[in-house]
Amino acid sequence: MPPATAAAKAPVDETALLDDLLGRSPPRATGGGAAIAPATPQTSAAPTYPAALPPLDAPTEVDADPARFGATEPIDDPWQGLKRVTPGAIPPPQTASRAAPSPQLVPHRGVVAALGGQPQPARRPDAVPGRGRLEQETPSGYTALPRSEAMCRKALRQMGVKFVDVAQVGKGKGCGISYPVKVLEIAKGVRMQPAATLNCPAAARISKWVEDEVKPAARWRLWTRPTAVLNASSYRCSRIAGSRTISEHASGNALDVRGFKFADGSTFDVEKKGFFSFRQKGFQKSVRQSGCRYFGTVLGPGYNRAHADHLHLDAKNRRRGVCK
Incomplete structure (x- = not known):
């Protein structure tokens, strides 16, 4: 038998085979070959690193040394001065003292002189005039109306009287009207010609008389309506x-x-009527007698020569009225 066949039939060492697979023993030479030396692992050179940095300082507060970071001014701590507050606690009210008023800024005299004016003294806040002073400074003729006068004027407007308020007239010698009115229209549709200056209560009585007595009398006696009252004299x-x-x-x-x-x-015209002036006589008698219910004094033609051409109506309250 040839040598190769003899080698193939040689028994196999299982332990040596396992060591070869795991690399635990160098391989053995087979046949007549020279033995192979075990491989020696090559080690690479260790890498080089730069020198280590110096260790950092211990941590400190950033604001402890502002100049360390280039700051030239100290930094204010916003939490400095605050106190620990108990949650839910309400601080006691502080009695604020009255602060002194800030001084007024007065321009320099040289600046005021350059502008061509005079420096005005600074006005204190408490120098505002009171109500009494304002009333004293109210221009003449513009004063508050008493309640009775205001109510009277309201009644005139409701009756359809057209009037204007005028300034106080007359002073001294028992003459004058404190709150006069100038009547332009004594009743609705009835002018005062010319306008009459009266006190308000007298104007109200005359308006009532024209509306309730003169208009019905003109309608029943003369079959017409009045459009104007001819004024001979008022104030x-x-x-x-x-x-x-x-x-x-x-x-x-x-x-x-x-x-x-x-x-x-x-x-x-108010005058003594002729015998045959029946309608005119009836109208004049009607308005004259009805006036006695509205006025304290009614004087007309037949009383004296001074009242021969007009009816005198005055609103003075008398214990016994005069109707002549």
Whole structure:
């Protein structure tokens, strides 16, 4: 038998085979070959690293040394001065003292002189004038109306009277009206010609008389309606004729009516009527007698020569009225 066949039939060492697989023993030479020396592992050179950095300093507060980071000014701590507050606690109220008023800025005299003005003294906040001072500085003729005067004017407007408030008239000698009105239209659709200066209560009575008495009398007696009351005299500072008593005209409390104008274009003059002037006589008698229920004094034609051409109506309250 050849040698190769003899070698193939040689027994196999299982332990040596396992060592070869695991690399635990160098391989043995087979046949007549030279033995192979075990391989020696090559070791690579160790890598080189730079020198280690110096260790860091111990951690400190950043704001402890501001100059360390280039700061030139100290940094204010926003939490400095705060106190520990108990949650839910309400601090006691502090009584704030009255702060002194800040000084007023007054421009320099040189600046004021350059602008061509005079320096004004600084005004203190407590120098505001009170109500009394303001009332004293109110211009003449612009004063608050008493409640009675205001209510009277409201009544005039409700009755359809057209008027304007005028300044106080007359001073001294018992003459004058504190709160006069100038009546332009004494009733709705009835002008005052010319305008009459009266006190408000007298104007209200005259308006009531024209609306309730003159208009119905003109409708039933003359078959027309009045459009104007002819004013002979309203306010004037005078005395009663033949006496030293101040007239009611001096206080705007009287009106002299010399006639009426009507819608048909006719004019009625207050005077003594003829025997055959039945309608005119009836109208004049009606308005004259009805006036006695509204005024303290009614004087007309037949009383004396001074009242021969007009009806004198004054609103003075008398214990016994005068109707002549």
